[in-house]
Amino acid sequence: MGYEGVPGLVETREAFGETTLVVDPARLEEACLHLRDEEGFNLLLDIVATDYLGWGQDGVAGYFGTAGGRDLNLPSTQGYSRTPEPKLARFSLGYLLIRLADESARVRVHVWLDEGEAVATVIPVWPTADWYERECFDMMGIPFDGHPNLVRILMDDDWEGHPLRKDYPIGGEPVRFSEAE
Amino acid sequence: MAAVVHRVPFVGRAPYAGSRIPQPVPTILKRDPKLEDVLTVNFGPNHPSTHGVLRLIVDLHGEHVVGVEAVIGYLHTGFEKTMEQKTWWKGVTYPARVDYVSFQYNELVYVLAVEKLLQLEVPRKATWMRMALGELVRIHSHLVYLGTSALEIGAISMFWYCFRERDLALDLFELVAGTRMHTRYFQVGGLAEDIPVGFYDEARRFCERMPKAVDEYEAILNSNKIWLERTVGVGVLSGEDAIALGQTGPNLRASGVDWDLRRREPYLAYAEVDFDVPIYAGGDVYDRYKVRVDEMRESVRIIEQCIDRLEEMQGEPWIADDRKVVLPPREELHTSMESLIHHFKIVTEGFRVPEGEVYVGIESPRGESGCTLVSDGTAKPWRVKFRAPSFAALHATAACCHDVAVADLIAVVGSLDAVMGDVDR
Numbered sequence: 001m002g003y004e005g006v007p008g009l010v011e012t013r014e015a016f017g018e019t020t021l022v023v024d025p026a027r028l029e030e031a032c033l034h035l036r037d038e039e040g041f042n043l044l045l046d047i048v049a050t051d052y053l054g055w056g057q058d059g060v061a062g063y064f065g066t067a068g069g070r071d072l073n074l075p076s077t078q079g080y081s082r083t084p085e086p087k088l089a090r091f092s093l094g095y096l097l098i099r100l101a102d103e104s105a106r107v108r109v110h111v112w113l114d115e116g117e118a119v120a121t122v123i124p125v126w127p128t129a130d131w132y133e134r135e136c137f138d139m140m141g142i143p144f145d146g147h148p149n150l151v152r153i154l155m156d157d158d159w160e161g162h163p164l165r166k167d168y169p170i171g172g173e174p175v176r177f178s179e180a181e
Numbered sequence: 182m183a184a185v186v187h188r189v190p191f192v193g194r195a196p197y198a199g200s201r202i203p204q205p206v207p208t209i210l211k212r213d214p215k216l217e218d219v220l221t222v223n224f225g226p227n228h229p230s231t232h233g234v235l236r237l238i239v240d241l242h243g244e245h246v247v248g249v250e251a252v253i254g255y256l257h258t259g260f261e262k263t264m265e266q267k268t269w270w271k272g273v274t275y276p277a278r279v280d281y282v283s284f285q286y287n288e289l290v291y292v293l294a295v296e297k298l299l300q301l302e303v304p305r306k307a308t309w310m311r312m313a314l315g316e317l318v319r320i321h322s323h324l325v326y327l328g329t330s331a332l333e334i335g336a337i338s339m340f341w342y343c344f345r346e347r348d349l350a351l352d353l354f355e356l357v358a359g360t361r362m363h364t365r366y367f368q369v370g371g372l373a374e375d376i377p378v379g380f381y382d383e384a385r386r387f388c389e390r391m392p393k394a395v396d397e398y399e400a401i402l403n404s405n406k407i408w409l410e411r412t413v414g415v416g417v418l419s420g421e422d423a424i425a426l427g428q429t430g431p432n433l434r435a436s437g438v439d440w441d442l443r444r445r446e447p448y449l450a451y452a453e454v455d456f457d458v459p460i461y462a463g464g465d466v467y468d469r470y471k472v473r474v475d476e477m478r479e480s481v482r483i484i485e486q487c488i489d490r491l492e493e494m495q496g497e498p499w500i501a502d503d504r505k506v507v508l509p510p511r512e513e514l515h516t517s518m519e520s521l522i523h524h525f526k527i528v529t530e531g532f533r534v535p536e537g538e539v540y541v542g543i544e545s546p547r548g549e550s551g552c553t554l555v556s557d558g559t560a561k562p563w564r565v566k567f568r569a570p571s572f573a574a575l576h577a578t579a580a581c582c583h584d585v586a587v588a589d590l591i592a593v594v595g596s597l598d599a600v601m602g603d604v605d606r
Contacts, residue, residue: 016539
């Protein structure tokens with residue numbers, strides 16, 4: 001089964017029995033419409049935003065610390081057995097799609113974005129994208145063009161920073177109502 | 182009582198044609214600005230009938246709901262961020278606390294995802310025990326749903342009956358793992374310990390009792406005029422809208438969509454057990470109740486089959502024999518230097534997981550519960566993301582709340598069965 005017809009397709013990857021389509025962010029909505037209408041992927045399961053800041057750098061193990069945060073930067077592991085494969089940009093957005101039909105299938109659509117780069121909303125394609133996009137905005141600071149209600153969803157409205165970013169300090173946030181504040 | 186199977190075509194081409202999903206924001210039902218005498222009420226976040234800390238901003242015109250918006254985040258604990266700081270091995274503790282009502286299933290999805298990255302073979306005894314406990318937690322979760330959502334619309338006695346059986350399910354967890362909830366019994370590679378003596382007998386006793394208990398619940402509710410008035414035709418969600426809003430699990434099957442991952446993409450050993458998938462077509466609160474009640478009976482059937490198989494596996498290993506990943510047996514530590522080293526390495530540094538990104542999705546009591554893991558090849562996850570079925574379930578709040586009274590709103594929210602820990606993570 002091929003996905004060559006997907007607009008803006010950069011490459012197709014197969015790993016762990018899963019298919020990942022890397023798509024040009026500028027043509028994401030077009031690609032999603034194609035996948036829904038031509039390939040029948042009628043349900044959007046999840047949008048996974050990942051921050052790859054510090055990916056593959058020496059001494060980084062799952063956490064990239066900053067001066068502002070507590071120094072948890074020292075890895076508890078002895079580093080990598082081999083350097084991981086470099087990534088295309090800082091952030092990846094993974095759209096997990098499933099086809100609810102007798103011939104079911106799953107696919108992951110990846111778009112790669114640098115900091116501050118926006119991507120088009122897919123609410124017109126799958127209305128369920130509403131909260132998932134808000135979560136990506138809240139946790140990773142990824143802006144979505146055309147989202148009708150792009151506000152924080154899990155954190156407070158006046159929260160500063162995006163907690164799931166790798167440069168977000170751990171233990172560095174002010175403790176509310178403490179003496180220090 | 183056999184379920185009538187209705188099927189709807191899997192349409193998704195035009196989510197807005199004939200759909201009741203609000204526009205332009207799919208999760209906010211906006212009131213008509215011309216409407217006068219509208220009272221805006223803050224419902225929650227601390228309210229006895231919101232199943233935890235859910236806040237609803239409700240516009241009321243008399244008793245009628247004319248606008249609704251769900252506000253979440255009050256239980257956000259940052260599990261995903263925390264898990265990035267812990268080794269893969271320590272991370273097993275967290276998923277159970279994400280969805281604390283179907284704790285065993287969340288644990289399962291995480292260990293399955295790590296095993297997928299490791300490409301680790303799990304012994305069959307562990308697979309069948311995982312299935313048995315998974316179905317047990319499904320019964321537990323549906324009992325909590327049934328007890329609390331019936332309580333909220335006035336059937337107080339249901340709460341006592343459901344929690345009576347829930348306690349028996351928790352007793353079984355206690356017997357197996359020593360704790361009643363959040364057992365951490367599933368490990369990467371298999372089970373933490375062998376299945377204790379006496380579990381099979383106790384589980385069989387539970388399986389004997391449970392169908393009778395479900396009959397009792399149905400006897401209380403199915404012909405209860407008040408219950409029917411409060412649930413039939415309330416909070417209707419069509420199959421197309423359910424798919425467009427990302428609904429999975431019982432909420433989807435109550436809208437007439439024949440979709441169950443245990444049947445469609447069998448994981449564990451679901452291909453080898455015999456069970457039915459209950460489907461109802463009404464998409465209302467009553468059908469969501471019926472699906473869950475029928476599922477409890479099916480879960481009992483699956484547990485019985487699991488126990489039959491497990492009894493044949495007496496003396497078989499319950500965890501994979503891979504010393505790089507699995508803790509060595511405790512008694513070996515006194516005699517074997519190698520075992521001591523492996524034990525020390527796994528507990529302190531943790532085991533390393535090959536680089537890659539995987540997703541595993543399984544049919545939890547609330548729908549597709551998924552886990553995305555990204556590994557950079559070290560002993561800690563680079564990224565953990567849970568696909569929370571409750572998060573998706575709450576998307577449908579606004580679409581379900583067309584033409585409902587404020588009292589129905591409680592029935593609707595209860596029937597979607599969102600666990601706030603799962604929503605906010």
